[in-house]
Amino acid sequence: MQLTPANRTSSLRGRLGAAACLLLTAGLPSMAQGESGATTQFDATALLYGERNRANVAEPTARIARRFADGQSLSAQFGFDVITGASPSGASPSGVAQTTTSASGTVTTIPAGQIPLNSFKDSRYAADLEWQKPFLRSFLSTIGGHVSREKDYQSLGANGKLSVDLLQRRTTLTVGGGVNRDRVFPVGGIPVGLSDGSTPAGSSALSKDVSTVMLGLSQVVTRRWLVGLNATRTFERGYLSEPYKVLSVLDGTTGLPSGQWMEKRPSTRERWSVLASSVYHLTDDVLSLSYRYYRDDWRVRSHTCDARYRRELGGDRYLEPHLRYYSQSAASFFRTGLLDGAPLPEFATADYRLGGLKSVTVGATYGFRISDRPGEWTVRAEYIGQFGNGHPGATVGIQRQFDLFPTVSIGSLLVGYSVEF
Amino acid sequence: MKRLMLPWHLLLLLLALPAFARPAPHAGAGDRFAPAFSLPGRTGTVSLDSLRGRVVYVDFWASWCEPCRRSFPWLNTLRERYADRGLTIVAINLDKDRRAADAFLEKFPASFLVAYDPAGKTAEAYRVSAMPSSFLIGPTGTLLSSHAGFDPRKTGAIEALIQEACPR
Amino acid sequence: MTRPLRRFLHAALLLILAGLASGCAATAVRPWDRDLLAQKKMRLTPSPMVSAVDDHIYFSKEGSTGGMDVVGGGCGCN
Numbered sequence: 001m002q003l004t005p006a007n008r009t010s011s012l013r014g015r016l017g018a019a020a021c022l023l024l025t026a027g028l029p030s031m032a033q034g035e036s037g038a039t040t041q042f043d044a045t046a047l048l049y050g051e052r053n054r055a056n057v058a059e060p061t062a063r064i065a066r067r068f069a070d071g072q073s074l075s076a077q078f079g080f081d082v083i084t085g086a087s088p089s090g091a092s093p094s095g096v097a098q099t100t101t102s103a104s105g106t107v108t109t110i111p112a113g114q115i116p117l118n119s120f121k122d123s124r125y126a127a128d129l130e131w132q133k134p135f136l137r138s139f140l141s142t143i144g145g146h147v148s149r150e151k152d153y154q155s156l157g158a159n160g161k162l163s164v165d166l167l168q169r170r171t172t173l174t175v176g177g178g179v180n181r182d183r184v185f186p187v188g189g190i191p192v193g194l195s196d197g198s199t200p201a202g203s204s205a206l207s208k209d210v211s212t213v214m215l216g217l218s219q220v221v222t223r224r225w226l227v228g229l230n231a232t233r234t235f236e237r238g239y240l241s242e243p244y245k246v247l248s249v250l251d252g253t254t255g256l257p258s259g260q261w262m263e264k265r266p267s268t269r270e271r272w273s274v275l276a277s278s279v280y281h282l283t284d285d286v287l288s289l290s291y292r293y294y295r296d297d298w299r300v301r302s303h304t305c306d307a308r309y310r311r312e313l314g315g316d317r318y319l320e321p322h323l324r325y326y327s328q329s330a331a332s333f334f335r336t337g338l339l340d341g342a343p344l345p346e347f348a349t350a351d352y353r354l355g356g357l358k359s360v361t362v363g364a365t366y367g368f369r370i371s372d373r374p375g376e377w378t379v380r381a382e383y384i385g386q387f388g389n390g391h392p393g394a395t396v397g398i399q400r401q402f403d404l405f406p407t408v409s410i411g412s413l414l415v416g417y418s419v420e421f
Numbered sequence: 422m423k424r425l426m427l428p429w430h431l432l433l434l435l436l437a438l439p440a441f442a443r444p445a446p447h448a449g450a451g452d453r454f455a456p457a458f459s460l461p462g463r464t465g466t467v468s469l470d471s472l473r474g475r476v477v478y479v480d481f482w483a484s485w486c487e488p489c490r491r492s493f494p495w496l497n498t499l500r501e502r503y504a505d506r507g508l509t510i511v512a513i514n515l516d517k518d519r520r521a522a523d524a525f526l527e528k529f530p531a532s533f534l535v536a537y538d539p540a541g542k543t544a545e546a547y548r549v550s551a552m553p554s555s556f557l558i559g560p561t562g563t564l565l566s567s568h569a570g571f572d573p574r575k576t577g578a579i580e581a582l583i584q585e586a587c588p589r
Numbered sequence: 590m591t592r593p594l595r596r597f598l599h600a601a602l603l604l605i606l607a608g609l610a611s612g613c614a615a616t617a618v619r620p621w622d623r624d625l626l627a628q629k630k631m632r633l634t635p636s637p638m639v640s641a642v643d644d645h646i647y648f649s650k651e652g653s654t655g656g657m658d659v660v661g662g663g664c665g666c667n
Contacts, residue, residue: 037491037573043638049646059645063638069491069573071667077638137570137667163661168550168620172661218633218661223622226662228633232655273655274596277633279662281625288635294653302653310630328652354652380639386650412646416639485627488666515621544621552620552666570667 037069045416047081052409054117055085071134079126079148086117090350092248092337093402094257113402118244124150138165146180152243155182159212174216174230182208186243193241193264194344208238224281234271241265247350250337255397261338263349271296284312299332300354317368322382324361330354336395336404352405357388363412375419384410455479455558456546460513460536467511467536469562475509476586477558481544483515484525486552488571493529495576499583500533506587507560513538515552557582620665627664 042064049057058081065075091098098110110116126148134140139162146157159178166173184190185205191197216230241263248257277290292304303326310320331354333347363382370377388405395404455477459468469477480496482489493512500510510533516522517539526535538544547556551569557579559565566582568575618626625631634640648654 045638045642047642059642061638061642134667165665169663169665170618174661212655214655216661220618220623220626220662220665222616223618224625226626226631226633228661234655271654273653279631279633281628281631286630292653294655300652302651304653326647326651326653331652353650357651359647359651378636378639384646384650408650410650414639414642416636418636481621483621483624485624485664486666487627487664517624521624541619541621544619549620552623552664554620572667 039067039420041065041067041075041418041420043416043418045414047412047414049410049412051085052411053086054408055083055087055120057081057083073130073132075128075130077128077130080123081126082121082123084121086119088352089116089118089260090245090247090263090352091116091260092250092255092257092350092399092404094248095398095401098257115402115404115406120244122151124148124153138169139163140165142176152186153182153184155180157181157210161214170220172216172218174214174218176212176214176216178210178212180208180210180212182210182238184208184239184243188243190239191243191262193262194348195262196259197246197262206239208236208240210234210236226279228277229275231274232272234269236269236271238267240267240269241349242351245349245351247335247348248337249340250396250399252339252341253397255337255395255399257337258340263351264347265333265349266298266347269296269298286310298354300328300330302326302328316376317366320365320367322361322363322365324359326359326361328357330356336392336399339396352388355388355405356392357386357405359384359386361385374421375417378414378416378418380412380414380416382412382414384408384412386410453564454562455556455564456543458513458536458538458543458546460538460543462534462536467534469511469558472509472511473562474507474560476503476507476560476583478508478510478555478583479547479558480510480512480553480555481515481547481549482512482553484521485516489525489553490529491573492553492571493531495573497530497532499580503583503587508583508587510534511536513543515539515541515544555579557586559586623663623665626662627666632662 042062044062045060047057047059049059059079060081061077061079063075063077065073067073093110093113093115096112098112098116099107126146128144128146130142130144132140132142142159142161142163144159146155146159148155157178157180159176161174161176163172163174165171183205184207189204190202190206192199192202212232212234214230214232216228218226218228220226242265243262245263246260247263249259249261250257271294273292273294275290275292278288280287280289286309288306288308288310290304290306292302292306294300294302294304305325306323308320308322310318312318331349333345333349334351334355335345335348336350338344338348361382361384363380365378365380367376367378369375386408390403390405391400392404455469457469459466459470461467478496478499480492482492496510496512499508512531512533513536514522515538516525519537519539522535522537547554547567553571554567554569555571556567557565565586566579568579629635644654
């Protein structure tokens with residue numbers, strides 16, 4: 001009997017569950033003693049996320065870690081998320097109501113003037129294992145594995161890191177790397193890029209390989225101030241397009257969409273990012289700042305600024321407001337549509353996440369303990385707004401009337417719990 | 422790309438070399454006498470001079486030092502075993518706030534002497550290079566050995582040194 | 590070598606030299622001065638799980654990835 005995706009998922013979950021049990025039972029006898037010097041840490045988070053008129057996500061995760069007397073530690077993390085709702089398909093709005101048929105056969109009617117959406121419902125399981133071992137007093141090695149699975153996507157990965165402490169542990173140098181092997185198997189097969197999708201799909205599944213290298217440096221500047229710098233290079237190869245995203249074929253004069261074509265992205269992507277971060281301890285409060293610069297060979301460039309201020313309120317309670325600003329420039333092959341009759345470009349996408357955009361996040365975390373009970377709680381509420389140019393220069397005819405980038409409004413609530421025993 | 426990366430690889434390797442060096446500024450067995458100290462304790466002053474004639478095991482600790490939580494039960498065991506063989510343990514606390522030290526002592530009680538050095542002057546005199554750090558001092562005040570950090574697997578070796586130093 | 594990498598390596602070199610220099614100075618952070626840095630809130634990534642949730646959100650909504658994981662600081666014990 002051929003294993004269906006559901007069966008594969010449950011046997012995978014079974015194996016991961018067994019691994020986690022092994023992890024815990026390995027430590028149980030000594031947990032009872034308490035004098036072995038080993039400690040256990042349990043963390044859990046639950047995220048509720050909603051985009052106005054778009055997607056909604058619920059994502060619980062849990063992690064258990066055991067730290068042994070010799071400094072070694074082993075941890076297992078499990079996550080599950082459910083996403084429902086809709087996201088822009090990449091097609092252009094038109095003056096009349098449009099109907100779209102999603103890959104799974106659902107027919108949706110989009111009112112005139114609105115961005116066409118793809119609706120979906122999917123669930124994803126993820127598991128991570130990590131082992132850390134200190135050696136030769138100054139070194140720390142970390143090895144990890146990752147697996148995640150959803151209806152049309154699977155990811156397997158392994159990563160490793162080596163840190164060395166210098167100068168009485170004021171300076172830490174880290175070098176790390178990781179590889180990921182992903183497989184995409186969309187409903188309806190892999191569409192032929194830059195075609196109308198009518199020709200039968202070439203294959204039902206394609207893979208994507210990702211490799212990452214990271215170099216990091218952290219420096220204790222004063223008793224109150226720690227700074228960090230790191231650079232990451234990622235190389236992706238394989239099927240990098242979004243199988244459900246399309247571009248509208250537009251009439252050169254009127255701008256009316258006459259059809260939809262599948263998008264096509266290059267089969268390789270080289271990404272670079274550099275992150276500078278700082279943590280500063282005032283009298284009681286802590287200020288954290290970071291800046292990240294990113295660029296890739298698709299011509300996407302971005303700047304991310306992040307600031308947090310943790311205000312201690314006494315009694316183990318704190319309030320931490322958070323502000324994040326993100327701005328990105330469009331990929332070289334981003335466009336709002338394909339012109340009917342014009343020569344086909346080599347690559348094209350109308351996915352707004354590869355276009356020019358800005359995101360602003362405003363939120364706050366409240367941390368507290370419940371008196372006499374172990375563990376720390378955190379509750380975080382955030383608003384994310386994504387903005388872009390709804391009326392870019394390269395629009396034709398009726399397209400100019402529509403807001404091609406309505407503001408995306410996202411609200412999220414995250415509850416966290418952490419305990420050590 | 423590879424050619425350009427080579428000098429950077431060498432630089433990083435060069436910077437990693439100090440990691441292999443022993444923590445140099447650390448009072449080792451080469452010094453003749455252990456630096457004297459006279460610090461407030463839990464019940465009166467604790468001074469090294471007053472302990473002349475005893476084998477003294479000095480341990481520098483702080484409430485925020487995670488390995489110190491594991492070292493305290495072992496120090497209690499040491500006191501039990503060797504106190505009437507001439508060993509005195511002095512745990513010198515380096516917390517800037519005494520309340521943090523007292524909170525730690527409530528969770529991890531100490532049957533041995535505790536002294537307070539919030540300004541870190543004694544730690545400087547002993548050239549402490551890691552937290553925690555311990556020093557074994559002979560009955561005449563000479564420094565017999567020093568240890569940076571606490572590793573539960575190495576306690577056997579330290580006990581052997583104490584047995585050697587303590588008269589039967 | 591790309592420009593971001595060159596800039597990063599120059600910044601890293603400056604940071605390392607500054608660290609070495611500060612190590613020689615009388616104001617260097619001593620091992621027993623790590624009380625504030627030992628706190629969990631003083632880590633560069635205080636909550637790896639929350640950071641992972643955020644990475645997932647921003648990876649899904651934006652075009653950039655990476656760069657969020659730095660090791661170091663802390664109590665400097667052992």
